[in-house]
Structures are given as structure tokens and as C-alpha cells.
Amino acid sequence: MSESQTAPSLKTARGLGSAKEGTDHWWMQRLSAVAMMLLAPLMIFLVITLIGEPYEAVVAKLSSPLWGGVTLLFVCASFYHAHLGLQVVIEDYIGGHAARLTLIILIRGALIILGLIAVLSVLRLMLT
Amino acid sequence: MTDQDTPVQRPLSPHLQVYRLPLLPLMSITHRVTGVGLALGTLVLAWWLAALATGPGAYDLFIRFMNPLGGLALLGWMIAIAYHFCNGIRHLIWDTGHALDLGSAERAGYLVLVGWLVLSAVMVGSALLFWLS
Numbered sequence: 001m002s003e004s005q006t007a008p009s010l011k012t013a014r015g016l017g018s019a020k021e022g023t024d025h026w027w028m029q030r031l032s033a034v035a036m037m038l039l040a041p042l043m044i045f046l047v048i049t050l051i052g053e054p055y056e057a058v059v060a061k062l063s064s065p066l067w068g069g070v071t072l073l074f075v076c077a078s079f080y081h082a083h084l085g086l087q088v089v090i091e092d093y094i095g096g097h098a099a100r101l102t103l104i105i106l107i108r109g110a111l112i113i114l115g116l117i118a119v120l121s122v123l124r125l126m127l128t
Numbered sequence: 129m130t131d132q133d134t135p136v137q138r139p140l141s142p143h144l145q146v147y148r149l150p151l152l153p154l155m156s157i158t159h160r161v162t163g164v165g166l167a168l169g170t171l172v173l174a175w176w177l178a179a180l181a182t183g184p185g186a187y188d189l190f191i192r193f194m195n196p197l198g199g200l201a202l203l204g205w206m207i208a209i210a211y212h213f214c215n216g217i218r219h220l221i222w223d224t225g226h227a228l229d230l231g232s233a234e235r236a237g238y239l240v241l242v243g244w245l246v247l248s249a250v251m252v253g254s255a256l257l258f259w260l261s
Contacts, residue, residue, distance in 0.1 A: 030220065030223060033216055033219075033220060034220065036213075037213070037216075037217070040209060040213055044206065044209065044251060047202075048251065048254050048255050048258055049258065051202075051255055051258040051259050052258060052259055052261075055180075055184045055187045055188070058180060058187075059180055062177075062180060071177070075173070075177075078166075078170065078173075079170055082163075082166065082167035082170055085163045085164075085167065086163075086164065086167050089160060089163070089164060111170065114170055114171065114174040115170075115174075117174045117177070117178050118170075118173060118174040118177045118178070120181070121174075121177035121178045121180060121181035121182075122177055122181070124181040125177075125180060125181055
């Protein structure tokens, strides 16, 4: 039996590889991290200035294009980054194929739903 | 044929009850722990925004649920995000292929710890100022 039949090596991977995703997961995790290098400090500044403020003041702040926009972008980048990161953690520590796949799908679903709730909430504040 | 006088030098596995993680692996697992913690924080972030969009009643419920333990959670969120932020920058530098040798990695590790402490102090300090004023 020749070596290529028993031991597939990195050099024989073609195109995007067997997962058909290439390095997308790795690359998007880094891109969202770079986005958050800018967005996280702005979001933390926003949250700190809103501590103890009454409802109307918080709504007014988040309705502004600047701070509403920062919140929208932060939600998108952070929820996406969280999904990619949790997937790696699950893949590293959960051994069973079924359990692993189930957890990844559940977490992806949860983060998509939470992200939609967050995005629609900010949009409602900005548009009304 | 076995040579009893020169024992084979095999690597010793760590004794788990007395093993202390060196700085770099300790910082690595802390990056993961803070990351998972911050991911849990998305629940609170989504609730906060949904409550704001729903109205004063829903927001009042959120604030009452968050007091006073939520304040501690907020401080914990800031400390965790400060660590993940600083150490994440170190990871991004590694990803460019730089500072990968042990000495550079450790020096950068100490820089991360300093940055983490400074950022945490600034954030927690200003949060407490806004809280008290």
C-alpha cells in the first residue's frame, strides 16, 4: 500500500481542504478581534458613563447615531467572536462527536437569537 | 545487554497535586476562562438592550435584578475584558510570527499583566466614581 493511501499529509490538501472552509474560522476570529480592539474600549466607556443614569438618559444616549452605532457594531463583532471562540473550546474539550456537534449547534443558535434580540433592540431605540 | 549504571533519562510527568502551572500556560488557560466568561456576559448585554427597547418597566426589572450583585458582575466583566483584550493583542502579535520564542513570550506576558492591572484599575475606579456620584 502506498504512503498516500494511509497517511494523508498537509501537502496533499487541495483548495479549501476537507472541511471546505479553508482558514476562514481562524481568520474571522482574528478579524473580529481586531475590530474589537477599537469597539471594546468605546463600549466600555459608554457603559461606565451610563452607570446609575435613569432610563430616559440611557435611551437618549443609545438612540444617538454614534453610540447606537458603536453598540450595534460591538454586538455583531462580540457575539460573532464569542461563537467562534466557544466552538474552539468545545472542539478541544468535548470528545464525543454527537455531543460536540450538538453543543456547537446549540451555542450557535443561542448566540444568533441573542444577537438578533440585541441588534433589533438597538435599532428600535435608534429608529423610534 | 542492559546497562544498569546509566539510567535512561526519561522526562518526568508532572505530579498533579504539587504541579504549579508556569506563567505562559497559566496565562493561556486564563485567556480561555475569561473568554468563556465574557461569552456568558452576552446574555446580560442582550437582556439590557432588550429591556431598554421594551420600556421603563422592563428596564426597572433589569436594574432591580442586577442590584447589588450585578454591580460586582459588571466589575468582573471589566476585569475579564481587560485581560482578554491585553492578552489578545499578544496573541495577534504571535499570529504575525513575531515574539514566538520563550523569552519574548514571557516578557510580553509580563507586559500583558501590567497592562491588565492598569486598565482594570482605571475602569473599576471610574466605574465606582460614576456609581457614587
